[in-house]
Amino acid sequence: MTLLSIVLPAYRVQGYLRECLDSILDQGFGDVELIAVDDRSPDHCGEILDEYAARDARVRVLHLAQNVGLGEARNVGLAQATGEYVWFVDTDDTLTPGSLETVARALHQQAPDVLIVDFKRTYPIGRPRRSRLRRSFAAAVGPNGADLQARPNLIKTIHTVWNKIVRRDLLAKLDLRFAPGWYEDVSWTYPLLVGAERIFTLEEVCYAYRQRRQGAITRTVNPRHLEVFSHWERAWELIDRQGGRADPIRPVLFARMIWHLMQTVGNTERLPPNLRRHSFLRTADMFARYLPAGGFAPPRGADGLRYRLVARRAWRSYAALQAVRRAQRSLRGALDSGLRERAGSGSRPGLLARAYYRLQRSLPLDENLAGYAAYWYREVSCNPAAVEQAARRLAPHVRGMWMIGRDAAGTVPAGTVHVVEGTRAYYRLLARAKYLVNNVNFPDFVRKRPGQVHLQTHHGTPVKAMGLDEQRFPAGERHNFAALLRRSDRWDFSVSANAHSTEVWERAYPCAFESLETGSPRNDRLARAGAAESAAARAALGVPEDETVVLYMPTSRPEPLTLPPFDPAALAAALGPRGRVLVRGRLVPGADSPDPHVQDVSGYPVVEDLYLASDILVSDYSSVIFDFAVLDRPIVLYVPDWAQYRAARGASLDVLEHAPGPVAGTFAELVSLLAEDRANASSERRAAFRDRFCAWEDGHAAERVVRRVFLGEQVTPPRPVPPR
Template sequence: MSVSIVLPAYRVQGYLRECLDSILGQQVAGLEVIAVDDASPDHCGDILDEYAARDGRLKVLHLARNVGLGRARNAGLAQATGDYVWFVDSDDALAPGALPLVDEVLRDRRPEVLLVDFERSYPIGRSRRSGLRRRLAAAPGPNGADVLARPGLLRTIHTAWNKIVSRELLARLDLSFAPGWYEDVSWTYPLLLGARRILALEEVCYTYRQRRQGAITHTRDARHMDVFDHWDRAWDRIDAYGDRVDPVRPVVFEQMIRHCMQTVGNEQRLPGHLRRASFLRAADLFDRHLPAGGFTPPPGKDGLRYRLVAARAWHAYAALRTCYRVERRAERAAAAARTGWRRVFPPRRPQVGLLDRAYYRFQTMLPVRDDLAAYAAYWYRGVSCNPAAIHARAKAVAPHVHGVWVVRPQSVAGLPPGTPHVVEGSAAYYRLLARAKYLVNNVNFPDFVRKRKGQVHLQTHHGTPVKTMGLDEQHHPAGERHNFGSLLRRSDRWDFSVSANPFSTQVWERAYPCPYEVLETGYPRNDRLARAGAQERAAARAALGLGQQGTVALYLPTFRPEPMALPRFDPAAVTAALGPDSLLLVRGHYLAQDTFAPGDRVRDLSSYPVVEDLYLAADLLISDYSSGVFDFAVLDRPIVLYVPDWAEYRGLRGAVLDIVAHAPGPVARSFPELVELLGGGGWRDDPARRAAFRETFCAWEDGHAAERVVRRVFLGESVQAPRPSRIFTSS
């Protein structure tokens, strides 16, 4: 038995790799994957082509225009050659071992339809298994019969992705997907009623991702009204089966009313002005498709809902919905009282005094100042990174916007002369955050900051991610122990998210699944590096008091999570290997307490405020998993990765990028190996690897990233990535 997986893709770049890996990482004979790029405007098409180039089981169809999920599935089905077809959603994943298990069952039992169990995966917390086992237990009858012998199968979820279907059956039923939302409805019920052999498999084979952003079920849109059209289509197909299916019509009818009322009663789906019209559409369906023998409503709330639909009693239904909402709020309040408010709403950090909070609230009642921008970087450590580059460019491109920096009290002395600033915790600080139209930061602002109407939050980030970030951290032992609910609420404030490269775009979408606009501009802080030449190198060396001759190396390690520590590094041995005219600059991570003993040819510049000066002065970078690798690569100078603890780091902290596999230069896995590499001069020439790395991660760094950001955010202009990047290859 061979299986064809049909995989439509549209705006799922943050999840597509995980989906493809879950499928192609499993080995079964005769597997083919038909991926359909439904004219996705993100990087989905490039990702699919990348995977297809290295795995012959994957075929990619690129549609000329977006046709929607149903028609994209039809396009894939038309290319399928397998005995069975499995329609997989590209933001979901197959469970480990699912394909070999499914393949074995199909070969042994030859069903026309195989139902599989699934689990729901949530943005925060553990996955939860579906209720299929309970439903099957409540649906007695022989496993492998049709729904007339086992009508409870009609009460399972109506999606296409939990059903592996005989392609011969689809041809016999002439069954395909109709356009519009809820396309699974008019496909699933005719399928189940037309099949003669339906086998249910209780093992979990599928992971159904519950997305915060991008999922139809979380989208407020008039297209939810399509559900009524699809139920009419389903009944047209069912009626064509004749009297044979009469015994189970009441079950399908009950499913229809329940499903339609889930849509009618869901405030997250339908706009308010369509609520009454949707109720009446459900009532029309009730009248048209009521079984000939009548229908006995179930007991309880569901039964009352059915009776109100049957009576077309819209006003009574609306009143009932109001009562239900009040009841739910009361239940939540009671739960909060039982567990304690501090557990339901944990204290925010840092703590803000009542008077400060009151002053901030008062300021939020005053008008937002369109001419004011608040800048911050690294938890108020000073003027640096992407926000500093944006501020500098805004002075020229958007001079009507006055920029003010937020800094800690201990950082004031180190500010560049004349920097407009406020000190964290002062009245001016709360006033600035409450009234500035633009809030620019490379990390999140504190929890007490509320997004006002008219304010614009710009998240610049501060590096290309190697380690896990955001929601990905919850799955690794040394990931930061965020309150992930608070993290998402803070990230929900973002209006814009700056991306340095396509890889970062994909990671941010998954790690911070929030409703922001991605700015694929490159990193503003790297503009200086992109424009640099020999003159800038000489100026940087002069500013640091270095000579213009000799080899300058920069050691830039990232911090290690406990219980890890920096691997052995002997600066004197490094300079000895590099030669008598060499100099080593060492810069520890700002979150670490690592110290390096200075020497005649060793300078510890961990506290030096402008890291770009160090990049420009250096001929060679020695680093590990630091995002500085991606910045330094803009200069197209040699990079050596020193990674003796890569396996331990990856296991504890987690990684979204195998930096060793994608290294821009030589890799040393021990200190003796590093010394030998430096002494032998092997670090000097590896242009091919460096060029590939730059094409993938630095293609947008053309010296104009800050201006693109300023024009989009401050002036409202449209911007585009400067030029295509080489697609990131995950292998």
Template structure:
């Protein structure tokens, strides 16, 4: 029999589900199954479960026809589980690496009905909060088991389904199921403890409980939080039915604690609902108070208890207001020290900028120009990427929209003829930013930019992510030096639309940049040109670059390594050109983060061409017969052309550990893979770069990442953003 069945319900967790599944399937323990329940999720969660099931027989996906909620979805998984123990893990949480062998050892050694494991609250800002395990069990019980009546303090551990493994037959015999509605954990987690003859505790952190910035019910206001009362009533009914009334004081204390936790969270109960919520807390206090009374906690918590017992809402509310006022004052003082004072010290040296910022703020008070759209790309480097493709489509489909580009002064000469622009840092720049209705960029606009009511910010991004981005970089600090994640999120909060090229990008951006924007999963506008290019256009581009029709043209485009400043790839152009043969031509393009004044030395009788400064990378894609790259997003764009791609991954293991990646491009590549330079040379000498196996890998890669790149992505963005066409 399988030892552990993981039940993973999935609803709107596409940004996190891969990490959850990888954390389970990648454990050094294999006696498990994963029952993934797609609760009619409207995002890509179901497709992710199917994808994992296709490559790992331990994953068994279940697709529900209609959304039933977390509790019933867990029941569906429980009914299909075959393991001796069941572990309910939410799709946005993840296991700690290497924890599962320790869990399995404890299960086998003690055979508990319930095994509680430790966890940590993993906040979106990469901080962690420990659980109450060390407080409840200062001396862990180790390999012994106990009943709840012997250790009632166990009730003070968090009442969730995911911090405990439960023996499946014990659940079946007990007939215990998850209830529908919010707070469904309550009438499950406490009753399993009350009914268990053997409770075990493993004081090892095994699970990361994700504290999401958006999307969690604990950060959602509404009257559904009143459902907590009915869930607790079910606990008391079960306690009476099972005749375990000696546990009533511990259960009562935990109920009141939970009620006050919900009431005290301003992100759950709106001010106008708090009196009614408090009244129900008081009613339940009177109704369920144990015959011998209850222990009153010390300090402020004890005062709250007494006010609840007396039903004194006004005094309770006044106490809460006093506490909050003190917290606000403390935060204000910290803000003053951290932000205001350093800015004041720097103000003298930034007089001109300060004047221009005041001018910007004054322009914000003027009416917005309903026809003005502002475009920018790569920190004002010029006319490029997705914004350029959207601009061109808007000129054709929405001529009433006036497009203006922001560009650095040294990049003005790169703009196409007839493109209106303002120079970054000038008064025109600040005025244009303040008055525009639409702001389109493939990176973020500066921090000082404010989101005006009625304005529309479009984040187009500039690549399908291989390396981790956004908040995920917090776990890889070597690649995130100097990043301020709080300021990053304030910039992300300005987005109205996030343009993505495929469902994978949608999932990763949702995780890396959690905010309330709308995703436009429409393909990449910049790839429209690749999808619609004709042979005549290819010939023209090659001729402009000095390439003959019979040349074998290879584009070499490695990515940047933020964690290794000055890193140069182990790539010898002379030896590579020798491997290509007499018709070989090599185009070399550095990442835009690199100093593009460094030129590779001439070699091979003019067969090497440095194209780092070429403004239109799409020209280079069209000209090349083969792309050689490492972990660059160039592979996703070039794959639209359905031409050979080679992944040269000389530092793959170091890169994935230091920089962090979202998926293994060497295991799911767009073509042939070489882990060192000699292997790369052999791929071209032998012709293996265009073998049947490489072509098969490319087709699978294209199906996964390029399905939306049909030549109409820019049109879809323009119709949705500028013409308000939801279709």
């Protein structure tokens, strides 16, 4: 018999699912089965689970025909479990390294009914914090464990199921299943703890519980929080079926119930105002209904006062007390916000500019005005430019206007309507435009108005760590991640070029935007291009038709890393007399070579022309590999510093595992690859790369964005693009 069955229900967790699966499967522990339940998730969870199952025999995937909710999804997984023990893990959390061996050792040595493990809380920003369970774990336990009568403080541990490993036979004996609805853990955990005779605790931190900014029910205002009452009623019903086992600890259970209900009633983050009095009175009803026969002594302090107010059904006094506590929290929040404002004042506009911006924000929005920006106001390009071009055709009633920095004002294409950063027209556009479109974030001083729509297009498929993921790497030490989240909270829509991008954006920027799975608008031109467009691009660059052109386009490196050795003249010589090397990128060694077969195109304004003019791309961890792959032409990765780059900058993708072509670890290998005409040797890998990352690039990505954002239409990801 397998020792441990891990049950993983998955619903709308695509940004975290891979991390969860890796935390389990990469531990190398064999005596485990992982039963993943796709609860009819509308995102890519099902595909991710199938991908892991295809390469790991320990994984079984159950795809449900309809969404049934977390509790019933767990029941479905439990019904398929064969392990001696079962562990219900939430798919947005992770197991800590080595935890499976630690748990297995405890299960073998102690043979518990229930093993409770310690955990840590992880946050969007900042270091994890270990739980306070050690206080409950401190009591001595004999070789046969203990039940709740011996250790009643265990009732005060968190009621979630994910830090409890349970003997499967005990669940069958207690006929314990999850009930539907929110707070389903309540009506499972407490009957389980009452029924268990051998409870052991493990002080090692085995579980990392993610405190999410989005998606957590505890941060959702919804009448469904009232379902907590039904689950407590069910918990008492199941406990009473066990006879008198709970009698000695009934006062502790009762106190825990009232404490838990008070976390919900009157909570402005959970219940709408019209239900708070109702929930308080239901709590008072529960108090009277389940009050132990011997009475109940409330604790001292503020909590004790709240217990007494509930017992007296004193709603007005209770509401007043809660209002005082909220006011205290609000004051602390206001003080913190003021400190943040002063900390960021160095990048804010001047006093007159701020006043003018505030004045303009008090005036009506222009419902038919869109403001566009790209790369910190440096140019008119990338996805915003493609969206604007499509909007001219599909939504001509929406006027487009670009925001350009003072230094870049002279490079704006002729006929482009624009405003210059820092002018009155600039602040007026930010304040009055209905739509604001950017491939990076707008400055901190920008305040999103009610009715404004922010479209974040991004600027490529991510290989490097982005957003909050950067916190784990040295390159992220200089970032203000709290400010990053405030900027990203303005997004209404986030464009995704592929499923990988969607996963990364939702994890790295945990905000309430809608993911637009459209493909990359800037690649529409590449997807539609043919021989004529390539010939025109070569002509614009002065490249003869019969030359073999290699484009070298590396990504930048964080300090202290530098670009790897590169000799474009030697590479051009390896191509033969009809070879040419185009070099794009600041600080590329040898870019200024006098060799007539080397051409520095770092200042060339239209990067798509460079792709179309090239036969082969040499790059590394840059998003250009995803763009160039749309053309289905050979790509070579030159990655001598992969280990160092990954350690310093981080990566959201193992670029070597998914390489679209040959990989060169030294410059000599790169020269050899091109000299021997082996750049196209991995066409199967390129096809797999295109299937994974370019499946939506059909030339209509910008159109889909415009239809959803400007016209309000519903759009779906396109079907996979057939081979070129």
